[in-house]
Amino acid sequence: MRVDVLFGGASVAPSDISGRVVAVIDVLRAASSIAVALSNGARAVVPLETSEDVVTRAKAFERSDVLLAGERRSLPIPGFDLGNSPREFTREVVEGKTVLMTTTNGTQAIAGTQGARDVIVASYVNFTAVLTMLRAALRGGTDIAIICAGREKRFALEDAGCAGRYAHHVAKRLTSVQLNDAAHACVLVDRKYGEQLGRLFDASEHGRTLREAGFGDDLAACAALDSYPVIPLYQDRQITRLGPDRER
Numbered sequence: 732m733r734v735d736v737l738f739g740g741a742s743v744a745p746s747d748i749s750g751r752v753v754a755v756i757d758v759l760r761a762a763s764s765i766a767v768a769l770s771n772g773a774r775a776v777v778p779l780e781t782s783e784d785v786v787t788r789a790k791a792f793e794r795s796d797v798l799l800a801g802e803r804r805s806l807p808i809p810g811f812d813l814g815n816s817p818r819e820f821t822r823e824v825v826e827g828k829t830v831l832m833t834t835t836n837g838t839q840a841i842a843g844t845q846g847a848r849d850v851i852v853a854s855y856v857n858f859t860a861v862l863t864m865l866r867a868a869l870r871g872g873t874d875i876a877i878i879c880a881g882r883e884k885r886f887a888l889e890d891a892g893c894a895g896r897y898a899h900h901v902a903k904r905l906t907s908v909q910l911n912d913a914a915h916a917c918v919l920v921d922r923k924y925g926e927q928l929g930r931l932f933d934a935s936e937h938g939r940t941l942r943e944a945g946f947g948d949d950l951a952a953c954a955a956l957d958s959y960p961v962i963p964l965y966q967d968r969q970i971t972r973l974g975p976d977r978e979r
Contacts (some may be wrong), residue, residue, distance in 0.1 A: 744748025895921030
C-alpha cells in the first residue's frame with residue numbers, strides 16, 4: 732500500500748490518482764472555506780476554474796439559491812457574493828445554498844482529479860474526520876494520493892505541513908505502507924512545526940501575503956484544528972458533505 736504526496740494540481744498525471752482515494756489540500760484558504768461552508772449547512776460547493784465559469788453556471792439556478800464565491804490574488808472577485816475567507820461562510824449566509832466557487836489554486840486542483848476512486852477536500856480544520864476515512868481506505872487496500880494545491884502551481888509550505896500530518900498519521904502502525912519521497916519530506920515539515928500552526932503560516936510565503944493583505948484573522952481560522960469535523964466529498968462535479976444521506 733502506498734501514500735504519495737503530489738505537488739501542484741497541474742503536474743498530476745491521471746496515472747498518479749487512478750483508482751486511488753485522493754485528498755486535495757489547499758489550507759490557505761479554499762479547503763478550509765469549503766469545510767466551513769458545508770459544516771454550516773451549504774447544500775453543495777461547486778468548484779470552477781474561472782470567474783466566467785461561475786457566472787455561466789449561476790444561470791442554471793434561481794439567484795436566491797446560489798452564492799458566487801471566489802478570489803484572485805487573495806482578494807474577493809468584484810460582483811461576487813463572497814470571497815475566499817472562511818469567516819465569510821457563516822450559517823446565516825450559506826445554509827441551504829449552493830456555493831459556486833473559483834480560487835487561484837484550490838478549486839482548480841480539485842477539478843483536476845478525474846479518475847480517482849474518491850476525492851476528499853482536506854485541511855487542518857477537518858483533520859481527524861478526513862483522516863478516519865483515509866485510514867479506512869488504506870486498511871482496505873486502497874492507495875492514497877495527497878495533492879497539495881500549492882500557490883500558483885508551485886510548492887507551498889503550509890500545504891506541505893498539512894500533507895505531512897496526514898501522511899504520518901494515516902500510515903501510523905501500518906507497517907506495510909510505503910511513502911514516496913515527497914511524503915517523507917512533508918512529514919519532516921510537520922515535525923518541525925508540530926502544533927505551532929501559526930508559526931508555520933507565518934513562515935510560509937502565502938501566509939505572509941495574506942497577513943499583509945489584511946487577512947490575518949483567516950490564518951487563525953485555518954489553524955483551528957478539527958474545528959469543522961466534516962468530510963467534503965467531490966463527486967459529479969460538486970462537493971457535498973459525507974453523512975447519513977451520502978454514504979460510501
